[in-house]
Amino acid sequence: MSLPLSTSSDLALRKDLIRLRMEMNRQQILYHAQPLAHPVQRIKSIMSNRGAASERHGKGPLMLAATVVLAVFGPRLGKVGKLARLGITLYPLVRKLRQ
Template sequence: MSLPLSTSSDLAMRKDLIRLRMEMHRQQILYHRQPLTHPLQRIKHMMSNRGASRGGDTKGPLMLAATATLALFGPRLGKVGKLARLGLTFYPLIRKLRQ
């Protein structure tokens, strides 16, 4: 176990450390809460970035929908699901090679 804090400076340092940790956790909660509280703003941001980027780094809405669908129903589709998942995996590489 830890030794009891005897001096007032040790107690003050411990209080400061706890305050800093609490502030860090508060900032983390605010950061991770943002996409959950404003989903439409996030989608709007994704769509505006898609038009601005010419490299094709961002996935389009159709790719996101296909990925989500295959994640849910892929194992039930058998060989077709495996081929579709492979296609989604290699699609960004093929797209980069074509450009």
């Protein structure tokens, strides 16, 4: 059985350890929330640039729908999701090369 913390330095070390663990947990939550936040920002930027700019870059309604679906279900699809996201990213370049 462990001995109770008796000295003030031991208590200070324990408080620091707890603070570090709480900060680590906060950073993990922020890290895991990023994939959820980035697709929303991407869709907002696409919608704000809609119109002539969207026609130039080939971001039509189908591309928007595919981006939303992959943002939601992409991580669950594993390698297929990664390849699909890569395809959506490279599609405007391939389309431009074809023209």
